[in-house]
Amino acid sequence: MASAFAFELGAHRILTKMCGIALIISGIRFDLSSLLLDTTPPVTNSDQLEFTIADLAAALRRRGPDSLGTKKLLLHSSGSEIMSGVEEEFNNCFSAANGRTPCMHFFGATLQLRGVNPVVHPLIDSSKNVLVYNGEIFGGIEIASKENDGEVLMGLLGGCEGCVPNVVSRIKGPWAIIYWQESSRTLWFGRDAFGRRSLLVHWPTVEDSRFLLSSVSPVASNEHSSAENGTTKLGFWEELPCGIYSVSIDAPNGDGSLVGEVKKHEWTNAMLEELIKWERTSVEPKPKELHISRCETVRGQHDMNSLTSDIVPMPSKSGNIQASISVPAEAVLIALRESVLRRSSLHRIFQASMHVEKNLVPVAVLFSGGLDSMIIAALLHDCLDPSYEIDLLNVSFDGQSAPDRISAKAGVSELRRIAPLRKWKLVEINADSSNLTFETKRVLSLINPANTYMDLNIGIALWLAAGGDGWVYEENSKYNDENRQGVRYKSKARIVLVGSGADEQCAGYGRHRTKYRSGSWLRLHEEMKLDMQRIWKRNLGRDDRCIADTGKEARFPFLDEDVIRTLLGIPLWEVTNLDQPSGIGDKKILREVAELLGLHEAATLPKRAIQFGTRIARESNRKNFGSNRAANQASAGSVVIHKQLDTA
Template sequence: MCGICCVVTLSNQHTVHDFFNKDVLSCLKRRGPDSSQQLIKTVSDLSYECLFSGHVLHLRGLMTPQPLEDANNNIFLWNGEIFDGVHVGSLENDTEIMFHRLTLCNSEADILSLFSSLRGPWSFIYYQGSRDCLWFGRDYFGRRSLLWQFSNEVVCLTSVSVYSESGSQWREVPASGIFKIDLKACATSKSLSLTLFPWKYSSTEKTVEEIFISVLDRVSKDLPNYIPLVTNESKLCLTAPVIPLNKTISEALDECQCTDVSNINHTVSVETLQAFLGVECKKKLVHQFIDVLSEAVKKRVLGLFRDKDEKRRDIPSTSTSKAHVAVLFSGGIDSMVIAALADQHVPMEEPIDLLNVAFMIKEQSKQKCTSKKHIDQEIQLDLLSCQESYKNLDVKTDDHLVCFDVPDRITGRAGLKELKALNPLRTWNFVEINVTLEELKRMRQQRVSHLIYPLETVLDDSIGCAVWFASRGEGFISNQGELKPYRSSAKVVLTGIGADEQLAGYSRHRVCFKNYGLEGLNKEIGMELDRISSRNLGRDDRIIGDHGKEARFPFLDEDVVSFLNSLPISEKADLTLPRGIGEKLILRLAAVEFGLTASAILPKRAVQFGSRIAKLESNSEKASDTCSRLKLLSVDEV
């Protein structure tokens, strides 16, 4: 992963340094702590100047400082991971591979073909010196952040910025395609314009003209009026890396459903899920899902730079081993399945860090939070294993720690017991990350607000802060019954985002299904991935990257999405069934096949509620409200 930045100015009255904020540089260096370089390109005859700034987090192959430049004045900045589509050897670096492939491209179509073939998250900036063109963009899902800012004769691109009440505002580069700026034409006219090459499905009912009209209208709304956005003259498009969503709704039950599924007792229990798995075609489908998801996790936990003496899988884990992989971990179904799959592929001698965040419960809630009965009611769990997990905890630690026993901490501990039962030889570092109101306020002002920016809602604040503290990985682990300070060394952080969006995991999906049926639910599911880049992924990449760690999203692997998109909604979820069963049904069935039990029937609980950050400062806000706390900023300590 990297922090990348480019500033282009068409004006002789300003230099690129006038637009490159030292606070932005500081944020970029935190994303890429292993190497930092800058390069300035001045083209005197055309009167434009470019600054390129690259900051590298070394994860694979040979260390490769950025930006890269060749003899033909091509310059490349890359923030991505190639998991498939273009071959990258175990000792090779994907930045060098991509740069070499780009320099061999002889046309716009060649460049689009190259990026269409990639599988994995990416954002990039490519200066094509021979043609005075600047190319940039984000992957189909927008899994890597890229922001832009414009003035009449200046464009700035960066992985992360800082909030400022003055000047032009930053916006996220839409994950709608790849953009090109013809610097020669812009320098001549002394004004900027953008050319867009949008994504399209390889087979689609929409014509190219319809795609261009739709995308241009959507992207133009967030651009300044003086920045024209045009389609490329050849009407070239990128080919989407996934297949379209299957929106078919069967008029009659298929053969698989007709046999035994209709007779299953629909209680919230593991036995109910096991009964579903007793239907052969259901079980076969679940195993297909497990296979494709397992491969996605494998790609994301292997191929990391590891010491040579740490490569054997048959060595028992030791306390001195270093974790390379962490999981954002609540004990819920998404993180449990990700952790169980990571266990299958991470070398056995390596610990896996389970990052579990909790925000201190308010003083007036302390008495309530010590009541086991209240906790069980609040979490809405009728799960013996979770109750036993809480009852058997050693609570002789400091009394104040009881008030970090938020719902996600309880389910996290129960999940830890399940994972230990699956693989008792693995070292599972359950990292208890406890955040006080004082620290929340301090770090939000100093750092987190700038990473959430340009997003600004209460929901962005809650999720952004929770993910920032969790991914920092500073907390306590239990060592022979005693809590000891611990800081996660893992550079890769796995997160379960994408599961709820594809498998009808949110409460809004039940409301939609109740009001509009399967057709309405299909429409809602279709919208989820279309907007996930702007709602979640850029923000989460900036948040996690701030710690010199890389966010990886197995549920958004292209093969996983294509597999799930190929299925009718009835195979993925059944919202006629109760909470804890019907939503994300196929994932719950997979969990049972792994041997997970209690976590397989946990109802969905959003991180802002499970970690209790949403209860810490204000109970009267709506998630969509603009968050006033994000505006009280200071960049002095960024």
């Protein structure tokens, strides 16, 4: 089987993945004019921020890395000097103004996923180039079976002068990067075009002249309190907009102090540029095209057979496959299957032996039992070696009554029907919203700079689900039996597959239906485009930070470059049909994909957001607004958290 071969091939590959990267630059004046930033806020002595290098290191350590590497780069007018040392020693280097040497501090928190030899970041080559890289290379750059992503990237970057944008533009997959190029005295940094890996930035200000990059914000940088009423004042960090940036370090005439000029660079990959623009060639159908789309049955099967030979549509209970599946749905299925394969076949947990560990669960799925997570789970089964179990992580804030718990139980039953030989573990994670003091304080730090109650609710649900600490029941246990016996279980999977991006690309939100009704196909397309172009800021950075904090790596199959390209190449009316009711027309093409996989019950499930499906929104509304009704009147989901929450 092709997928099993790919998995075993990947087992020989040396891989360390970062669960966090960071950089602090001190003693350099920054020229930010090209970015048009406001860098001169008023200074008030009562509003100073106490934030140290140790705080940043602690934020990365709490993610549970196997190692945390640090390097210090001292910057001189004629060159640089790399030093290794403990973090306390780094605090001795701050600014040129007080006579200390300008310097850069690099941090790399390493999560060991596969291979027999650990690779510790930051990486340094013989030319004094320094790299910390938090990402996956799923394509675009060739990686041999025994090579490490970061080391290959380091070699490519070290062999070019000024071609960093060309190299990173080729990468297919999520990434965030910080790279010092010694020969040009240039710092390069950035994140992928869709923002699938978090990277926060603090641009220098008169309050704090340091330049900082980090995968996560330290707690200390969130406890910036106003003298007036003790409320939390956010704004120190912001999400770095997707792209490639550089800081050229130079010593001008005059006082001899170092100056860094910041620039943003264009992507050099034409295909990537097209995906970023997110333009669809076929948006508004002609009446004839719409009629054909709604009435035509399966067509062109002989052209697809060779491509779908490894994807066997599961029959329904009556033994027949529904006859309304389109060729575009088959194309999406192929792209999604390849996406899941890339994200599940090369991830072996660090171990010297090559045999399959008993009860090893390498990959988990954030699982609501809804359409998106059911598709991911079914495809993961198809791609993952049959010897491995699969954890399905489900969180509830209302015991067995939450909608997501109910659909998860039904979903795992359907998965067991189509894949009876696979060991599926539904991990039931039960949370009490009235007893989340520690979780709330921690997640408030993780979602920063996001700051609404909706962000907090989603963040807590994701953090608890990814943690995987719950209960597992025997397959033959009756779900309606409150006396059923379970065992305590904590998922050890270090890879978590997440369904982000499905609703944005396939019109799964209620506002998509509203736009369609008010402005037809063109307004719908513009709203979906807006969603995709802001997903880095509204969703992905926050979600990546919350999941990574549990020692897991989030991977997003629906946001694979080839999946995005496939969906954009399909006429919009084939992707969705919002004239039909919820659960039928919305995300039409994914419902057809589910049918091809034999997931007939899942194919009809309506969209339900995690904060509502888990019922954390209801419980949060009662706690913070007194009732659901009061929360709805206040539009609680978008309300900014101004008051200091009770996290004592």
